[in-house]
Amino acid sequence: MTLKEAMKERHMVRKYTDRPLSEEAVTALNGRIAELNREHEIAMKLVTGNSDAFSAIIKLILAKGVKNYIILAGPDSSKLGEKLGYASAELMLYAQTLGLNTWWVGGTFNRGVSSQVSAENKVIGVVAIGYGVSQGAPHKSKSAKEVSSYKGDAPQWFTDGVEAALLAPTALNKQPFMISGDGNEVSISCDGGIFTGADLGLIKYHFELGAGKENFRWHHE
Numbered sequence: 001m002t003l004k005e006a007m008k009e010r011h012m013v014r015k016y017t018d019r020p021l022s023e024e025a026v027t028a029l030n031g032r033i034a035e036l037n038r039e040h041e042i043a044m045k046l047v048t049g050n051s052d053a054f055s056a057i058i059k060l061i062l063a064k065g066v067k068n069y070i071i072l073a074g075p076d077s078s079k080l081g082e083k084l085g086y087a088s089a090e091l092m093l094y095a096q097t098l099g100l101n102t103w104w105v106g107g108t109f110n111r112g113v114s115s116q117v118s119a120e121n122k123v124i125g126v127v128a129i130g131y132g133v134s135q136g137a138p139h140k141s142k143s144a145k146e147v148s149s150y151k152g153d154a155p156q157w158f159t160d161g162v163e164a165a166l167l168a169p170t171a172l173n174k175q176p177f178m179i180s181g182d183g184n185e186v187s188i189s190c191d192g193g194i195f196t197g198a199d200l201g202l203i204k205y206h207f208e209l210g211a212g213k214e215n216f217r218w219h220h221e
Contacts, residue, residue: 081197164210
């Protein structure tokens with residue numbers, strides 16, 4: 001399964017089986033996490049066999065069976081949220097290619113997980129990961145017209161990018177973004193409140209994967 005194929009297969013999954021992650025999956029995930037940490041200068045960390053990512057009430061209501069998770073952390077900066085959103089987007093799709101399911105969590109995780117990373121790193125969320133009870137279902141989505149505009153006739157790469165962006169998870173599932181295109185330049189505005197940075201990173205990664213990075217450039221980048 002390619003990352004593009006995984007993008008269409010990946011859905012939010014909140015309930016997981018008791019099956020532990022295989023040694024092969026743990027090795028593969030840790031390898032990809034190390035690569036992404038180096039590339040983006042962040043400090044994500046995989047935690048296995050541990051259910052401390054959520055409070056007892058959340059585990060009872062929402063996060064059933066979550067015993068593995070990725071801590072989204074890194075040195076605090078104005079770009080930390082975007083970096084972690086972008087990197088975690090790739091990581092979740094990679095997990096899907098390994099036969100795993102995921103859930104990006106920004107608001108309801110246990111802040112105590114911060115003790116599992118170095119004190120100089122800030123935690124913005126976690127990604128629950130494991131073997132889902134189900135494969136999840138597509139989330140309710142806005143239309144392409146609601147989240148994008150292009151000056152003139154939109155080329156196929158732009159249309160494909162927007163459709164990919166609509167498949168991205170956003171912190172509160174509100175898809176609070178607008179993608180604008182003019183020639184080969186693309187810009188994104190996003191208003192996700194405290195999750196704006198993370199949402200921006202998640203959306204950018206998906207747009208790039210769908211559109212093809214060779215077909216456009218980000219405005220002012």
